[in-house]
Amino acid sequence: MKVQEIPCRTILNPTGGFLGKGFTHSINLYRGCALGNTLCGMYCYAQWNSFHLQGRRWGSFLDVKEGFLDAYHSQYDRLKRPKSGEAKPIHIFMSSVTEPYPPQERTTRRTRRLLETMLTRPPDSLVIQTHTPLVVNDLPVLLKLRKLCRLHINITVETDFPALPKPFQPHAHSPESRIQALRTLRASGLHTVATVSPLLPLRDPWQFAKDLESSCDRVILDHYLLGDGSPEGARTKQTVFPQLLIDAGFEEWTTLDKFHEIVGIFKEAFCDANRVGVSQEGFNSEC
Incomplete structure (x- = not known):
């Protein structure tokens, strides 16, 4: 794993496409992913982003952005403290491409430092999307930030299998550890969302x-056929991932019929359809 610092001139990136209906900006403090060689790295939609890869293999690098605080300050002030005109809304999805809590966050503290600066420059709303339970480490600052903006913590839990059969890679963090993180955050009064994405x-x-119903406030379910950023899951279909599922005896899980069946189960288990979101509409309704 090659870790290097890269310069950052802007950090608030205008949204479009999948997140464009609910968010004004996305934030990604890292480029690449230290989880790329685990199960989530096998299906991660970001691995097809040539701008981020720059010819490198997904899971082999992590670029750590420098100058992000100055970038946030200047962009925030132009939007919220303009010299003329009205302040503009800031609804942030963090992160849309790269995990905000890779193992390196324990020392680089990019995410924590940004959350701390948001205490003086809060957005209107912030969704933190992570695949790890490490977000719990930032609980003290999150509790302060929730008083200043609409704050949701999303944690991906895409399966209840402790491990899928080989050749699937192991989890970076067990499903149970992520569910426990949801419980901890919810018990502290934070709004928590489990993202079963992709199912x-x-x-x-x-x-x-x-x-999940007893661990979080809401759930969002998605399937690669709906949410991988291409028509009918074309990106994922170009990989070996769907065939691996079929070879392992999970062919029905590659269909939308099965997906909609699971959505129905979740709506019944949650006893409130408003607590169950689906794909793009589900993510964008968080604002």
Whole structure:
């Protein structure tokens, strides 16, 4: 894993496409991913972004952005403290491409430092999307920030399998550890969202749905056929991932029929359809 610092002139990036209906900006403090060689790296939609790859193999590098605080300050002030005209809304999705809590966050503290500066320059709303339980480490600053803006913490839990059979890679963090993180954050008063995205095979769909219902305020389900950023999951279909699922005996999980069946189970388990979001509409409704 090659880790290097790269300059950053802008950090608030205008949204469009999948997140364009609910958010004004996205933030990505890292480029590449230290989780790229784990299960989530096998299906991660960011691995097809040639701008980020620059000819490198996904999972082999992590670029750490420098100058992000100055960039946030200047962009925020232009939007919220303009010399003329009215202030503009800032609704942030962090992160849209790269994990905000890679293992390196323990020492680089990019995400924590940005959250701390948001205490003096808060957005109107902030969604933190992560695949790890490490977000719990920032609980003290998150509790302060929730008083200043609409704050949601999204944690991906895409399956209840402790491990999928080989050749699937192991989890970076176990599903149970991520569910426990949701419980901890929710018990502290934060709004928590489990993102089953993309939906992977489940051992016990009903029990999984009930476990999440008791651990988070809301759930968003997605499938690569809907949400990988291409028509009918064309990007994912170009990879070996769907065939690996078929070879492992999980062919039905590559269909939308199965996906909609699981959505129905979740709506029943959550006892409130408003607590269950689906794909693009589900993510964008968070603002």
